[in-house]
Amino acid sequence: MSKAPTGNPPPPMPTSKDDIHGTWRYLEWGVDQIMSHLDNGVDLKTYMSLYTSIHNFCTAQKAIGQTSHLNSNHRGAHLLGEELYHRLNEHLKRHLQGVHAEMVKHSDEALLTYYIQQWRRYTTAGTYNNHLFKYLNRHWVKREMDEGKKDVYDIYTLHLVRWKDDMFGTTQNAVMDAVLRLVEKQRNGETIEQSKVKQVVDSFVALGIDEADSTKTNLEVYRQYFEKPYIESTQKYYDSESKTFLAENAVVDYMKKAERRLDEERERVPLYLLPEIMTPLMKCCETALIAAHAPLMRDEFQVLLDNDREEDMARMYKLLARIPDGLEPLRNRFENHVRRAGHLAVEKVADQGEKLDPKAYVDALLEVHTQYAALVQTAFTGEAEFVRALDNACREYVNRNKVCQKNSARSPELLAKHADNVLKRSTKATEEDDMEKVLNQVMTVFKYLEDKDVFQKFYSQTLAKRLVHGTSASPDAETSMIAKLKDASGFEYTNKLQRMFQDMQTSRDLNSNYEEWCNATFEKEDRKEGVDATYQILGTGFWPLTPPTTTFVPPPTIVKTYERFQNFYTHKHGGRKLTWLWHLCKGEIRTNFARMNRVPYTLQVSTYQMAILLLFNDSDTVSYDDISNTTMLQKETLDPSLGIILKAKVITANPEGAAPQSGTTYSLNHGFKSKKLKVNLNMAIKAEQKQEAEDTHKTIEEDRKMLMQSAIVRIMKSRKKMKHSELVGETIAQIKNRFSPKIPDIKKCIDILLEKEYLERLDDNELGYLA
Incomplete structure (x- = not known):
C-alpha cells in the first residue's frame, strides 16, 4: 500500500x-x-x-x-x-x-x-x-x-466488495468468536459494550450485496456468518447450562431458570441483533431449554397436580406450549388425574346405597369440576384442548362412577332429584343470586350427562308435582331453569315443560270463571254445600302423570263438589273427558274434637286420608273393614295412609299397636296434641315412590325404542337406501345428544321396522325404505 x-x-x-x-x-x-x-x-x-x-x-x-x-x-x-x-x-x-x-x-x-x-x-x-x-x-x-x-x-459498493473479499473472508471467524465470547460474558452476568456487537451486526448486514443486482442488498452474509454461528453457540451454551443445572437442582427451579433465560434472549434481540433472528433464536433456545428436558418436566407434572402447585403448573404449561406437541402428554395426564379425582369423590358418598343424598352426590361431582375448571382457566389460560380434556374426564366420572355401576341412569335421576330439592319451597328461603348459582351448578353437571332423556323424565315428574302441589320456591327460578335446559338441549327438550306452565295459567283462569259461574248459578246457601276446592286441568299429552293405582270411592261431600265442577267444565268444553287423579289431590280438615287453646288443629291430608278421617264424623270408632269397604282403597294404599294417621296419634288402634288388618278398630284420639296448629299428614309413601321410579325407568326404555325407531325411519326416508352399518352410525349421531344408544338396541329397532315393513333388505347388506 x-x-x-x-x-x-x-x-x-x-x-x-x-x-x-x-x-x-x-x-x-x-x-x-x-x-x-x-x-x-x-x-x-x-x-x-x-x-x-x-x-x-x-x-x-x-x-x-x-x-x-x-x-x-x-x-x-x-x-x-x-x-x-x-x-x-x-x-x-x-x-x-x-x-x-x-x-x-x-x-x-x-x-x-x-x-x-x-x-x-x-x-x-x-x-x-x-x-x-x-x-x-x-x-x-x-x-x-x-x-x-x-x-x-459503483465506487462505494466496490469498497464493500473489496472488504468482503480481502478482509471479511479471512477475519470474520475471529471477529465472530470475539462477539460470541462477549455475548457469553453477558449471559454469565457481566456487563458488556452492547454497541460493539451491534456495529459488527451492521457491518455484516452491509456486506450483503445481491450478486444479481449490486444496487440491492440482502441478508445472506449476515445469516451465514453471524446468525448461523450465533444460534449454534446459543444452542451449545444452553445445552451445557441446562444439563449442569438439572443435575444439581429440582425441576421446578429449572423451569424458573428456563423461563428467565428465554425472557433474557428475547430482550437481547432489540438491543443489538436484527429482528429477523428472533424466530430462529427462540426456536433454538426452546429446543435446548425445553424440548431436550420435556420428558423430565412432564414426569414432574403429576407431582404438581397432586400437590395443587398451580403457579408451577402455569409455568410448565407456558414452557411446553412453546414446543411442537409439548402439551398433549400433559393434557392426557390431566384428564386421567381429574377422572381419578372424580371417582374418588363419588366413592366417599357412594356407600349410602338407595339412601344416597342427591345433594351430597351432586356436590361431590361439582367439587372436582369446580376445582379443575378453575385450574384450567388460571394455569392453562382456558386453552380449548385442556377444556376438552376436563370435559372428557368429567363425562367419564359423572356417567360411569361407583353409584352408576348397577344402574347407568343413576346420575341423571339423582341430579333431577337434587334440582327438585333446590326448586322446592322450604322454610329456609334461598336468595335469588344463590338460586341462580345453584341452578347453574345443576346445568354444569347436566352438560356431562349422557342420558339426558332420563333427567328429562325425572325432572318433568318432579316439576309436575311442584306445580300440582304448589311447592315451587319461585316461578322465576322454574322459568330460569327451563330456559337453561332449552339453551342446552333445544326447544323440543323443554316443549312439554313449558306447556305445563301454560296449563297452570289456564287452570287459574278457569277457577276464576268457575267461581263467577257458581255465583251466577247458585244461591248463597247452595254454594256452601260441598267443600271449598280449586281445580287444575292438566293436558294428558304434556304431563308425566300416571292414573291412580288403586280403586277409590270418594266421600259424598267430595262427590257433590266435583260433580258441580264437572257440569261446568263439560258445558264449557264439550267433548272433553276429565280423569280424576285422586292420588295427587290433597286438602285440609279441621279437628273440632281436638284444639290448641280453643283453636282447632288443621290436618293437611291426602284425599285418601280425608276419606278415611271423614268416616269418624259418623262414629268415634271405625273398623278396618268399614274403612276398606267404604273407600274401596286397595290394601297397598290403605295401610300406609292409615299408618301415617296412626303414627301422628290422630287416631288410635284397638288393640293398641295392632297392624292395619281385618278385625282392627280405630278410635279418635280426643287427647291429640301437637306443637303446630297445622299438622302435615300428607307424606309420600316409600313403596309408591319406589314403584314410581321403577315405572319411570320402564317408560324411559319404551321412549328410547320409539326415539330410535323414529330416527331410523327419518333417516331412511331422506336417504332411501343405506348400508346397515352407515344407518347405525347415523342413528347414533342423531340421538346421542339425548342418550347414548347401544348398537344391539339399534339393531333390534331395525329388525322391528323390517317386520313392520317400514324397511326392506336389499343386496350387499343394504336397507331400503318402503313408503
Whole structure:
C-alpha cells in the first residue's frame, strides 16, 4: 500500500486532461489521504481539485469519443475508464492488506474495537470516494453495468466488495468468536459494550450485496456468518447450562431458570441483533431449554397436580406450549388425574346405597369440576384442548362412577332429584343470586350427562308435582331453569315443560270463571254445600302423570263438589273427558274434637286420608273393614295412609299397636296434641315412590325404542337406501345428544321396522325404505 505522510505535498496536477498516468498519480495521493488520514484528510480546495481532475478526465475522454475516429477513440476512452477503475480497485486491495496485517495482532475485545474502528473509517472513506468519483460512476460504471458486466460496481459498493473479499473472508471467524465470547460474558452476568456487537451486526448486514443486482442488498452474509454461528453457540451454551443445572437442582427451579433465560434472549434481540433472528433464536433456545428436558418436566407434572402447585403448573404449561406437541402428554395426564379425582369423590358418598343424598352426590361431582375448571382457566389460560380434556374426564366420572355401576341412569335421576330439592319451597328461603348459582351448578353437571332423556323424565315428574302441589320456591327460578335446559338441549327438550306452565295459567283462569259461574248459578246457601276446592286441568299429552293405582270411592261431600265442577267444565268444553287423579289431590280438615287453646288443629291430608278421617264424623270408632269397604282403597294404599294417621296419634288402634288388618278398630284420639296448629299428614309413601321410579325407568326404555325407531325411519326416508352399518352410525349421531344408544338396541329397532315393513333388505347388506 502506498502511503504518503499527512504533511507531504501532493503530486502536480495532470497537465493533460486525458493523461491517465498523471491523473492517477494525483488521484492516488488524494485517495490515500482520505483512506489513511481521514481525521486530517484533505482540505476543501484540494478535494475540489481532485474532483475536477476526475471530471476533466471523464469529459476529455467523452470529447475524444466524438472525433471522426469514433470507434477506435471510443474504445480508447473505454479502456482508459476501465484503467482508472482497476487502479482504484488495486489501491483498495493494498490498503486492506495493511489493515489486515494490523488486525491479526489483536484478539477478543481489542480485535472487535480495531475491527469496528477500521470498518467505520473504511466505509466513511468509501462514501467520500464515491462522491469523488461521481463522474466515473455516471459514465463508465453506469455503461458497464447497463451492458450487464459482472464485477463492476459503483465506487462505494466496490469498497464493500473489496472488504468482503480481502478482509471479511479471512477475519470474520475471529471477529465472530470475539462477539460470541462477549455475548457469553453477558449471559454469565457481566456487563458488556452492547454497541460493539451491534456495529459488527451492521457491518455484516452491509456486506450483503445481491450478486444479481449490486444496487440491492440482502441478508445472506449476515445469516451465514453471524446468525448461523450465533444460534449454534446459543444452542451449545444452553445445552451445557441446562444439563449442569438439572443435575444439581429440582425441576421446578429449572423451569424458573428456563423461563428467565428465554425472557433474557428475547430482550437481547432489540438491543443489538436484527429482528429477523428472533424466530430462529427462540426456536433454538426452546429446543435446548425445553424440548431436550420435556420428558423430565412432564414426569414432574403429576407431582404438581397432586400437590395443587398451580403457579408451577402455569409455568410448565407456558414452557411446553412453546414446543411442537409439548402439551398433549400433559393434557392426557390431566384428564386421567381429574377422572381419578372424580371417582374418588363419588366413592366417599357412594356407600349410602338407595339412601344416597342427591345433594351430597351432586356436590361431590361439582367439587372436582369446580376445582379443575378453575385450574384450567388460571394455569392453562382456558386453552380449548385442556377444556376438552376436563370435559372428557368429567363425562367419564359423572356417567360411569361407583353409584352408576348397577344402574347407568343413576346420575341423571339423582341430579333431577337434587334440582327438585333446590326448586322446592322450604322454610329456609334461598336468595335469588344463590338460586341462580345453584341452578347453574345443576346445568354444569347436566352438560356431562349422557342420558339426558332420563333427567328429562325425572325432572318433568318432579316439576309436575311442584306445580300440582304448589311447592315451587319461585316461578322465576322454574322459568330460569327451563330456559337453561332449552339453551342446552333445544326447544323440543323443554316443549312439554313449558306447556305445563301454560296449563297452570289456564287452570287459574278457569277457577276464576268457575267461581263467577257458581255465583251466577247458585244461591248463597247452595254454594256452601260441598267443600271449598280449586281445580287444575292438566293436558294428558304434556304431563308425566300416571292414573291412580288403586280403586277409590270418594266421600259424598267430595262427590257433590266435583260433580258441580264437572257440569261446568263439560258445558264449557264439550267433548272433553276429565280423569280424576285422586292420588295427587290433597286438602285440609279441621279437628273440632281436638284444639290448641280453643283453636282447632288443621290436618293437611291426602284425599285418601280425608276419606278415611271423614268416616269418624259418623262414629268415634271405625273398623278396618268399614274403612276398606267404604273407600274401596286397595290394601297397598290403605295401610300406609292409615299408618301415617296412626303414627301422628290422630287416631288410635284397638288393640293398641295392632297392624292395619281385618278385625282392627280405630278410635279418635280426643287427647291429640301437637306443637303446630297445622299438622302435615300428607307424606309420600316409600313403596309408591319406589314403584314410581321403577315405572319411570320402564317408560324411559319404551321412549328410547320409539326415539330410535323414529330416527331410523327419518333417516331412511331422506336417504332411501343405506348400508346397515352407515344407518347405525347415523342413528347414533342423531340421538346421542339425548342418550347414548347401544348398537344391539339399534339393531333390534331395525329388525322391528323390517317386520313392520317400514324397511326392506336389499343386496350387499343394504336397507331400503318402503313408503
